[in-house]
Amino acid sequence: MEATAPMRLSTRGDYESFVDRFDTFLFDCDGVIWNGTTLVDNVPAALDMLRRRGKRLVFVTNNSAKSRRDYVAKFARLGIQASAEEIFSSAYATAVYLRDVAKFDAGKKAYVVGGSGIRQELEDVGIAAIGHEDTDSVSLETLQDVVPNPNVGAVVCGIDYDISYRKLANAHVNLVHNGDCLFIATNDDRTLPGGKHMYPGAGSLLSVLTHSTQRAPLVMGKPNAPMMECVIQRFRLDPARTCMVGDRLDTDILFGISGGLSTLCVLTGVADEASVLSPDTPCATYYMSSVGDLSALAP
Amino acid sequence: MEATAPMRLSTRGDYESFVDRFDTFLFDCDGVIWNGTTLVDNVPAALDMLRRRGKRLVFVTNNSAKSRRDYVAKFARLGIQASAEEIFSSAYATAVYLRDVAKFDAGKKAYVVGGSGIRQELEDVGIAAIGHEDTDSVSLETLQDVVPNPNVGAVVCGIDYDISYRKLANAHVNLVHNGDCLFIATNDDRTLPGGKHMYPGAGSLLSVLTHSTQRAPLVMGKPNAPMMECVIQRFRLDPARTCMVGDRLDTDILFGISGGLSTLCVLTGVADEASVLSPDTPCATYYMSSVGDLSALAP
Numbered sequence: 100m101e102a103t104a105p106m107r108l109s110t111r112g113d114y115e116s117f118v119d120r121f122d123t124f125l126f127d128c129d130g131v132i133w134n135g136t137t138l139v140d141n142v143p144a145a146l147d148m149l150r151r152r153g154k155r156l157v158f159v160t161n162n163s164a165k166s167r168r169d170y171v172a173k174f175a176r177l178g179i180q181a182s183a184e185e186i187f188s189s190a191y192a193t194a195v196y197l198r199d200v201a202k203f204d205a206g207k208k209a210y211v212v213g214g215s216g217i218r219q220e221l222e223d224v225g226i227a228a229i230g231h232e233d234t235d236s237v238s239l240e241t242l243q244d245v246v247p248n249p250n251v252g253a254v255v256c257g258i259d260y261d262i263s264y265r266k267l268a269n270a271h272v273n274l275v276h277n278g279d280c281l282f283i284a285t286n287d288d289r290t291l292p293g294g295k296h297m298y299p300g301a302g303s304l305l306s307v308l309t310h311s312t313q314r315a316p317l318v319m320g321k322p323n324a325p326m327m328e329c330v331i332q333r334f335r336l337d338p339a340r341t342c343m344v345g346d347r348l349d350t351d352i353l354f355g356i357s358g359g360l361s362t363l364c365v366l367t368g369v370a371d372e373a374s375v376l377s378p379d380t381p382c383a384t385y386y387m388s389s390v391g392d393l394s395a396l397a398p
Numbered sequence: 399m400e401a402t403a404p405m406r407l408s409t410r411g412d413y414e415s416f417v418d419r420f421d422t423f424l425f426d427c428d429g430v431i432w433n434g435t436t437l438v439d440n441v442p443a444a445l446d447m448l449r450r451r452g453k454r455l456v457f458v459t460n461n462s463a464k465s466r467r468d469y470v471a472k473f474a475r476l477g478i479q480a481s482a483e484e485i486f487s488s489a490y491a492t493a494v495y496l497r498d499v500a501k502f503d504a505g506k507k508a509y510v511v512g513g514s515g516i517r518q519e520l521e522d523v524g525i526a527a528i529g530h531e532d533t534d535s536v537s538l539e540t541l542q543d544v545v546p547n548p549n550v551g552a553v554v555c556g557i558d559y560d561i562s563y564r565k566l567a568n569a570h571v572n573l574v575h576n577g578d579c580l581f582i583a584t585n586d587d588r589t590l591p592g593g594k595h596m597y598p599g600a601g602s603l604l605s606v607l608t609h610s611t612q613r614a615p616l617v618m619g620k621p622n623a624p625m626m627e628c629v630i631q632r633f634r635l636d637p638a639r640t641c642m643v644g645d646r647l648d649t650d651i652l653f654g655i656s657g658g659l660s661t662l663c664v665l666t667g668v669a670d671e672a673s674v675l676s677p678d679t680p681c682a683t684y685y686m687s688s689v690g691d692l693s694a695l696a697p
């Protein structure tokens with residue numbers, strides 16, 4: 100029973116039957132729960148209502164800059180209670196993938212072009228992470244000291260606000276010269292929102308290495324399959340009773356559709372009503388103005 | 399009279415008739431004159447011989463890390479006398495292009511993702527360069543302070559050993575939000591040689607911005623046309639009496655062919671004899687082991 104156009108949720112009755120249809124809601128964060136550092140109106144009350152009704156909430160984010168523990172702190176600062184277990188980031192998915200799927204050699208290290216969120220998640224699953232120390236300047240004369248490290252078993256690339264040429268050079272030589280070196284990207288978002296403007300995303304930084312090495316990474320994050328496989332396995336989800344909630348049609352909604360989930364697109368972030376209704380974009384099952392509107396069901 | 403295979407120069411007679419055919423020789427530097435910091439054998443004597451015979455020498459390099467003044471110093475350190483006027487780098491070509499072709503507004507600034515070589519060349523033609531100071535760390539919280547600067551009239555991108563996220567973010571917002579902002583790349587080399595290994599080149603760093611902004615830059619350097627047009631115009635070259643000498647078939651030799659010049663491929667750098675003779679690569683007019691072999695003609 101495939102919908103040919105998304106169903107708009109706008110009345111209390113719509114909200115009731117929508118909520119009843121699902122056991123689990125996967126939420127994208129930025130543009131849905133908050134915008135940057137500002138909470139979307141009425142979201143805490145809406146999430147409370149879902150919890151009271153026994154729904155399971157999972158927050159799925161491509162942002163690898165923070166660890167799950169950092170995310171718990173961010174939720175708390177914004178007045179939302181959430182546990183680390185409810186948070187599923189691309190950094191965490193990367194760590195779980197390396198440990199459980201790739202059976203990463205415990206004697207090897209991961210070279211990280213990315214933030215402390217990735218490092219923390221890797222270390223939490225017992226994988227040593229290096230690279231964060233490589234911020235020193237380099238010159239053509241000192242570049243020859245940058246050589247492949249046979250202990251590096253994977254290069255992991257995510258958003259890196261402390262990116263340096265030395266890191267990129269290290270990642271490059273390991274990817275090119277270490278035969279079995281895995282190449283994992285936490286996500287491939289072209290841009291990332293930061294207040295009023297968009298800035299280069301993890302996928303844009305990643306393109307240095309895909310271009311220089313001519314290698315293609317395994318991309319974990321939305322809308323790619325590895326993230327969905329990790330989420331479904333980790334929470335033993337029934338796709339028929341799970342809804343993916345997001346603000347981006349080409350990542351969040353596509354991600355939900357690819358995983359066989361129902362999807363809800365909200366208009367508090369990137370997508371507007373015209374793009375939601377366009378025949379040229381991934382078609383969500385539902386759309387509504389804001390997750391906050393579900394707070395109408397709060398007692 | 400198009401050659402179907404390159405002619406090998408190996409005897410004194412070959413060298414004599416080759417040298418007689420041209421007034422001007424354009425030389426790539428790395429892999430031809432030197433490798434990294436090591437001079438190729440007998441090159442100074444070969445260049446001296448050409449000068450004694452009244453030939454004009456021009457050194458054409460894609461490397462934008464150094465200014466022409468820096469290059470003169472490097473030549474001198476290696477025992478080769480050369481003047482700044484004989485050196486044509488992609489950084490210099492960029493400066494000349496902005497001033498003479500793009501008629502760059504003297505009240506505007508160029509935002510440089512690149513080294514001091516570009517900054518120096520721009521300032522030498524009277525264009526203010528900013529960006530080199532943007533090496534501070536940034537976070538999602540401070541990122542919103544990175545905003546378009548209406549005084550930025552061009553983003554110039556080259557090899558940058560001090561690349562930072564802050565620079566990339568500034569370049570991105572200026573390219574996206576400043577209506578008339580030019581986008582110039584000094585060169586688009588995928589990799590650069592640095593001793594025993596290759597490392598990400600200017601073209602790989604550039605791909606962050608082409609990906610994030612979805613804009614295509616004007617690429618100055620070899621094998622692209624703007625560099626050739628600048629060289630021909632600057633030195634008033636007669637293509638029929640000019641030979642491009644290089645070690646890379648897909649940049650140097652292609653560059654020469656595109657400009658209607660004769661070409662000489664040497665085997666002291668990237669190309670080997672098999673690739674020179676392959677029907678799948680740009681076909682040089684001539685090839686020889688090393689420029690140094692021309693020293694056989696020295697008195």
